[in-house]
Amino acid sequence: MRRSDLLALIKDAPHRLIPRCVITQSSGKQRIIDSADQGGQTMYSADFNKLVLCSPLRPAQRIQATLATMTVTQQQEAAQTDAWETGGSPMRESDTLGCMVMFYHHVWQEPAFQVYAGLFFGLPLAVTSFNRYSRLVEALGRRLCGALVSLYFDDASLTDWRSSQGSAQWAFKTLNELLGTPLAPDKRLANFLEQGMYTRIGCSGLGAIKQRQLSKDRILTPEL
Structure with a gap:
């Protein structure tokens, strides 16, 4: 413009x-x-x-596309027994x-x-985000793994059913390992702490970071 x-x-x-x-x-x-x-x-x-x-609307678009393939009965059952999970920073x-x-x-x-x-x-x-390889990995993740995934350069955002218990994340992780570009374990640790979707589970790690901000005497692990 x-x-x-x-x-x-x-x-x-x-x-x-x-x-x-x-x-x-x-x-x-x-x-x-x-x-x-x-x-x-x-x-x-x-x-x-x-x-x-990559748009902050991607999780909503992925959920909308999935719900469009479900019957009203399936949607009602999912609303009562399941929930959506995703992570990222809109x-x-x-x-x-x-x-x-x-x-x-x-x-x-x-x-x-x-x-x-x-x-x-x-x-x-x-x-x-113009990297061609990231577009390829995104497409393979969707078509081969059936995962609702979007990539922003080399950062991935996944949306999955809670009842799937992280199967989409496991499948996408395995795909990247087979391609020879495995996801960095250290980054996954940091992302776990920075995403509010984990609520109380991630509080212990965030507490250590907060204490380090307040006092230089606090020691953090090399990963953090």
């Missing part, structure tokens, strides 16, 4: 723009990157990958004001702006 469209969308709210830059790697290959650091504009660069952003509307990218549009001959609607990873790490 153009500058005027951006301001109309956010209603002139204070915001921060991330310049989209082009970097030259040691091999001579040029790559575009969204960065808070200074860098050249992408006037002469091109990216033919399909742009796909972006708040206020966070989007700090997660916008800007690049020079060679057709418009003026700056262009893009508001991120995906998961919020912090200003320096706001990246575009």
Whole structure:
């Protein structure tokens, strides 16, 4: 969108723009990157990958697609005996004001702006999910494992029935191991603690982190 469209969308709210830059790697290959650091504009660069952003609506869309295949009786039974579980960090509307990218549009001959609607990873790490491999793994997870999974670059979000007892997570984990790109155990430990869906189960780990914030005398394990 153009500058005027951006301001109309956010209603002139204070915001921060991330310049989209082009970097030259040691091999001579040029790559575009969204960065808070200074860098050249992408006037002469091109990216033919399909742009796909992970939306905080993905869990709701996955549940909606599943319910559409069920009869009314099955839906009523599931509502009484089961529940949905998922994890992730949906972006708040206020966070989007700090997660916008800007690049020079060679057709418009003026700056262009893009508001991120995906998961919020912090200003320096706001990246575009254009990695082809992550799209492949996402597709294989859905088609081969029957898992309701979406990927944002290399981070996965799963939705599953509580009664399945983590079978979708196990199947997707096994798939990645067979592909030669296993999920990092250390990251799964950290994600377990940071997701509110585990309620009281995760409180013990979060308590240790909170105590470390209040006192440097507290010691955390290397994983944390």
